[in-house]
Amino acid sequence: MSTLLDISHIDMVFDTPKGPFTALKGVDLKIAKGEFVSLIGHSGCGKSTVLNIVAGLLQASSGGVILNGREVSEPGPDRAVVFQNHSLLPWLTAYQNVELAVKQVFGRTKGKAEIKEWIEHNLQLVHMDHAMHKRPDEISGGMKQRVGIARALAMQPEILLMDEPFGALDALTRAHMQDSLMEIQQELNNTVIMITHDVDEAVLLSDRIVMMSNGPAATVGEILEINLERPRGRLELAQDPEYTRLRSEVLKFLYEKQRKVEPMVKPRVRKKVQESRQHEAA
Amino acid sequence: MTDASVVSQSVNEGKSSPLSFLAGLGIAVNPGKVFSTVLMPIIGIVVFLLIWSGAARNIDTSLGKFPGPVVVWEQFGSLYQEHVTEREKAEAFYQRQEKRNAARVAKDPDYVPKIRAYTGKETFLDQIATSLVTVMSGFLLAALVAIPLGIAIGLNKTLNAAVNPIIQIFKPVSPLAWLPLVTMVVSALYISPDPLVAKSFLNSMITVMLCCLWPMVINTSVGVSSLDRDLINVSRVLRLPALKHVQKIVLPASVPMIFTGMRLSLGVAWMVLIAAEMLAQNPGLGKFVWDEFQNGSSNSLARIMVAVIVIGVIGFGLDRAMLAIQRFASWDKSKATH
Numbered sequence: 019m020s021t022l023l024d025i026s027h028i029d030m031v032f033d034t035p036k037g038p039f040t041a042l043k044g045v046d047l048k049i050a051k052g053e054f055v056s057l058i059g060h061s062g063c064g065k066s067t068v069l070n071i072v073a074g075l076l077q078a079s080s081g082g083v084i085l086n087g088r089e090v091s092e093p094g095p096d097r098a099v100v101f102q103n104h105s106l107l108p109w110l111t112a113y114q115n116v117e118l119a120v121k122q123v124f125g126r127t128k129g130k131a132e133i134k135e136w137i138e139h140n141l142q143l144v145h146m147d148h149a150m151h152k153r154p155d156e157i158s159g160g161m162k163q164r165v166g167i168a169r170a171l172a173m174q175p176e177i178l179l180m181d182e183p184f185g186a187l188d189a190l191t192r193a194h195m196q197d198s199l200m201e202i203q204q205e206l207n208n209t210v211i212m213i214t215h216d217v218d219e220a221v222l223l224s225d226r227i228v229m230m231s232n233g234p235a236a237t238v239g240e241i242l243e244i245n246l247e248r249p250r251g252r253l254e255l256a257q258d259p260e261y262t263r264l265r266s267e268v269l270k271f272l273y274e275k276q277r278k279v280e281p282m283v284k285p286r287v288r289k290k291v292q293e294s295r296q297h298e299a300a
Numbered sequence: 301m302t303d304a305s306v307v308s309q310s311v312n313e314g315k316s317s318p319l320s321f322l323a324g325l326g327i328a329v330n331p332g333k334v335f336s337t338v339l340m341p342i343i344g345i346v347v348f349l350l351i352w353s354g355a356a357r358n359i360d361t362s363l364g365k366f367p368g369p370v371v372v373w374e375q376f377g378s379l380y381q382e383h384v385t386e387r388e389k390a391e392a393f394y395q396r397q398e399k400r401n402a403a404r405v406a407k408d409p410d411y412v413p414k415i416r417a418y419t420g421k422e423t424f425l426d427q428i429a430t431s432l433v434t435v436m437s438g439f440l441l442a443a444l445v446a447i448p449l450g451i452a453i454g455l456n457k458t459l460n461a462a463v464n465p466i467i468q469i470f471k472p473v474s475p476l477a478w479l480p481l482v483t484m485v486v487s488a489l490y491i492s493p494d495p496l497v498a499k500s501f502l503n504s505m506i507t508v509m510l511c512c513l514w515p516m517v518i519n520t521s522v523g524v525s526s527l528d529r530d531l532i533n534v535s536r537v538l539r540l541p542a543l544k545h546v547q548k549i550v551l552p553a554s555v556p557m558i559f560t561g562m563r564l565s566l567g568v569a570w571m572v573l574i575a576a577e578m579l580a581q582n583p584g585l586g587k588f589v590w591d592e593f594q595n596g597s598s599n600s601l602a603r604i605m606v607a608v609i610v611i612g613v614i615g616f617g618l619d620r621a622m623l624a625i626q627r628f629a630s631w632d633k634s635k636a637t638h
Contacts, residue, residue: 075533093536105530109552109631118548122538153631173538 022051022209023072023177027081030067041067043235045081047228049177054203054210056220058268059230059239060276065213068230069179072211073099085176095123098170100180104162106154112165113150116140119169140172141165143202160191164198171202180212184219193252196222204249217268221261222250229271239276242267367602372609375602383423390418424588424603428610431584434501435573435618438508439566445509446516447558451550453517454524467517475511475572479580482506500582507576512565519564523557524550556632563622570615585611 030042041064049055057065070076072083074093083090085097098119106115116137124133141147144164154162163183170178184192196219203210203223214220220227224244231239244264246255255261349369359366367375394415401413422430453460486502527550535549577586589607592600627633 073533073537075536092539093533094539095537097537099533099537101530101533103530105528105534107531107534107549107552109555119538122540 020051021048022053022086023047023049023211024084025049025068025072025081026084028068028071028078028083029080030064030071030076031079040235041233042078042237044237047238049209049211051209052207054208054212054223054225056224056227057211057213057230058215058217058220058227058272059236060232060272061215063230063233064236065230066181069099069181069211069213072177073097073179075099095119095173096176098173098175098178100163100166100170100178100183102182102185104154104159104166106162106165106169108154111151111153112141112146112157112161112168113137115154115165116169116172120172123173136172140168143171143205144168144198158191160187160195163187163195167199167202171206171208175208177209177211180210182213182215185215192216192219197252199223200248200250217265217272220268221246221264222252222255227264227268229268229276232276240271361601363596363601364598367605371602372605375599375606378599379424379603379606383425386420386423389420393418393420422583424606427583427585427588428614430501431573431577431586432614434504434577434582434584435508435566435569438505438573439512439562439569441505442509442512442516442565442569443562446513446561447520450517450520450558450561451524451546451554454521454527454554455546455550460521460525467514471514471518475507476575476579478510479503479507479576482510483580498583500580503580504573504576504582504584507580508569508573511572512569515564515568516558516561519557519561520554523554523561526557527553552631555630556626559622559626559630563619563626566618566622567615570611570618574611 025045025047028042028045029040032039032041045064045068047055047068057068059065067076071078072090074090074097077091090097106112107118110118117133120128120133120137120140124136128136138147138150141150144167146161146164146168149157149161154165157165163186167180167183170180184195187195200223202208212223221244227242227244229239229242230236242264246258246261246264353368353370356366356368397415401415404411405413449463453463483503486499486506490499490502531549531553535545540548573584574586574589576582577584578590579586581587581590585607589604592603592607
């Protein structure tokens with residue numbers, strides 16, 4: 019398979035008041051067309067930074083991202099992003115939110131009727147056609163995220179970037195969304211990078227899981243190939259020994275090799291907390 | 301059914317019957333709500349009227365006793381009656397003029413009839429209208445300047461740094477301090493043989509505008525600059541051009557804050573306008589109050605009290621109207637409650 023996206027030798031250094039902070043060091047990753055890749059790691063390891071660099075929302079300090087043979091320098095609809103907290107415009111209906119994206123991307127190439135049809139098609143894909151004309155505050159969190167996905171899909175991106183898309187949802191809704199996503203994925207065969215905290219989600223959805231080491235200077239730790247047959251069903255997989263093995267591989271990486279050894283509250287912080295409490299009492 | 305339940309039912313019926321017209325209008329009548337939204341305010345007003353009339357009876361001024369509610373109510377009527385009489389006079393004046401003109405034209409076909417305007421005294425209702433027109437024009441003019449300025453400041457940190465000190469210094473200045481300057485500048489610059497609007501109107505309007513400006517600029521710029529980072533990212537991923545970014549993302553996102561600024565400034569504007577009219581002798585409710593004070597008749601205090609009540613009611617009405625517009629126009633209903 020040919021490489022669609024090449025993340026090569028990325029370093030990311032942030033300027034902080036305490037001096038430069040190296041968040042990422044030498045991140046390398048090649049992604050083929052039609053591949054579903056999950057990024058997993060402890061919070062603060064720079065997963066989102068990698069995704070934002072691919073999206074063009076952040077500029078890498080060194081190294082670069084090449085999409086289809088061209089270097090990425092700014093954000094664009096060819097790398098649609100599904101944000102963690104849906105990021106729908108609250109004053110627009112589901113339809114209008116998708117419309118804004120479609121008009122921006124296809125406004126010149128598609129006719130009026132075609133645009134309408136395309137918006138409706140994408141909302142149907144995420145099973146939101148029944149609530150097209152509702153505004154975000156009138157629908158549930160899962161439904162908002164569905165609209166967010168429809169908006170991203172409607173841009174027909176080269177690669178779909180998902181930043182913990184189901185992180186804010188309850189477990190049952192999350193399972194529904196994962197099933198929907200697999201269904202859509204089977205139909206469209208998009209190239210996807212998804213950030214997740216959820217080991218089951220990563221194993222269930224991905225072709226490859228990229229496990230990142232802890233920061234500072236985080237980088238790609240291990241890559242796990244998931245060769246489970248598709249379509250995958252969560253019930254059948256629960257019995258599958260291969261699934262269990264893959265799952266424990268990820269867990270081992272996260273909780274043995276990259277275990278976070280910090281105490282819950284750092285001693286210095288604890289002292290500060292005490293001081294502020296005394297201050298309040300006084 | 302026991303006797304007790306029958307009794308309580310009839311009591312409930314007795315309570316809700318005066319309000320049954322509300323139910324007829326499709327407004328659900330809930331006894332608990334009726335108590336807090338209708339009954340308590342009425343009790344509050346009655347107690348206030350009692351205290352007022354009690355206090356009024358014990359205050360002697362050089363213009364007679366302080367007016368109680370009854371006297372003030374009578375003045376409401378007489379002020380309205382004066383308005384009607386004045387209008388009838390005007391009507392009669394125009395009719396006489398028409399007749400006279402018709403007679404002259406009949407005598408001399410070349411004569412071009414002139415209509416002279418009636419120049420009677422402005423009534424209380426005229427003053428109300430003048431004040432309302434002044435406050436609305438000053439307010440709209442301020443909105444026209446303040447909202448674009450606020451958006452520009454909110455979008456551009458450099459511009460904000462440059463403009464912010466000026467805003468911070470002028471914001472706490474009472475617009476009345478500007479009034480003499482405004483008056484002088486208007487009389488120096490607004491010279492026209494056939495003025496479209498009176499100078500006094502311009503003076504009050506500009507004063508109102510000056511005080512409306514700051515709350516609107518500040519709220520708009522805060523609304524724009526506190527735009528959700530994610531929405532900005534959406535706009536960047538879509539590569540919205542600058543103008544479309546403002547139109548589709550920035551402006552709608554800051555509408556709730558813009559309305560907050562508009563409501564604040566309208567409230568302040570109404571208060572300032574009355575004071576400005578008093579100070580500058582510009583036509584309007586403020587001038588009415590001042591004229592009555594200078595007039596010093598036995599009715600004056602009651603008439604001023606009428607003006608006070610009317611000013612209060614209009615101020616409240618303006619705020620409610622703004623709220624209604626906000627409810628209609630803003631997507632964020634949670635910010636448009638009271």
